[in-house]
Amino acid sequence: MELRQLRYVVSVAETGHFTRAAERCHVVQSALSHQIAKLERELGARLFDRTRRQVRLTAAGEAFVPAARQALDAAARARAEVAAVTGEVRGRLALGAIGTVTAVDLAALLADFHARYPDVRIALRSGASLELIAEVRAGGLDAAFLGVPSGFRPTGVRHRRLAVGELVAVLGPANPLAGRPVAALRDLAAEAFVDFPAGSAARAQSDEAFAAAGIDRDVAFEVSSVEFLGQLVGTGLGVGLVPADFATQLSGVRVLPLSDAPARVEHLVWGQGPASPATAAFLTVLDSHHRETGAR
Known part of the structure; x- marks a missing residue:
């Protein structure tokens, strides 16, 4: 063979x-x-x-x-x-990332890594946090960027916390709440929601916050990308919750800070076994970028 x-x-x-x-x-x-x-x-x-x-x-x-x-x-x-x-780093680096990475400028990070290690072939795919963890655990990905609720701990992988942030509400421009400087989760209870699929880590961030506050809500639209979420919200079909650092990238929506905002943590995860030379080099480059931006 x-x-x-x-x-x-x-x-x-x-x-x-x-x-x-x-x-x-x-x-x-x-x-x-x-x-x-x-x-x-x-x-x-x-x-x-x-x-x-x-x-x-x-x-x-x-x-x-x-x-x-x-x-x-x-x-x-x-x-x-x-x-x-012999001092060369080559091979393949397979990465995964959620669509709302804010802890680092992912495009700049990958460009810097490619400039330093041109013989490494980079592969990147986006996906949901739980799916990405499973792929890292199975060896299909070398590392992945996640966004999860504050109490979530990845298992079966090594992980590093990159940033802690909050979610904000996004609303259509005509929504009566759009003019407020701040609101609470209870103020959104009567709204239809645009959110991610049930069972996903992105959805859990919102579900857990509303459950802890004892508030029922109606998730009328389930989407797989934050861009589509922003489009539906912009038409007035519903409201959504997205990472505060990402909300400004959505067009046609109003951002509403929340006094009892759900917390969100970004992690990098990678395999439990010895890191490949390309993965080890990537972790080093990530460290330098993370120090430059500063942990939030």
Whole structure:
């Protein structure tokens, strides 16, 4: 079994197509097909069901691909470790982030890291905090930026608190409350809310605050992005709660501070095992940026 064979199988699984997989791997299709067939003979099982229109993983393929990805990741990690000994940092850095990171300027941080370590390939995806924690725990991500309620503690990962802030209310310009200098959660009880999906860490920040105050509320609209939340609020369909440092980035809404505002904590989480050279370098660059901005 060779690493190139594993790479070919993973590429076919991800593209669903032998030709596109061959293009991705920079080989001719016949060579890729030959190596996969050779691997299948060695394993004694077919990895793909092939038809004219599609390529699908067999049950054996479904079992094989995750292990193949782990082997490829381990090989890449080994190469990166050797390079680090010689003073080079290379490899891949897979990051996750919520859409409302305020503790650092994430774009500037990534640009600085890329300038310092151009041989590291950065991958970034956005998502919900709980999903990102699970991916870091499983090894799919090297590190992730989260926004969670103040009492939340990430488990199964290492973590660092980056910032503590508060949520503010955002309202449509025509909302009668929009002219107030400050309000309380109880003043919003009669409003329809735009919020994140139930069960998410972003939603829990608001749910826990209203529950602690003994206030029922109506979440009429569930959204997956803060930008869409701002659009719905701007039309007057409802009100929302967003991080105070992020609220000014939303257009067409009015910001209303709250006297009993829910607290919000931003964390960085990363795996419990030894950090890869790229991850260790990223943590160092993050430290310098965090010191410049100052912990809030």
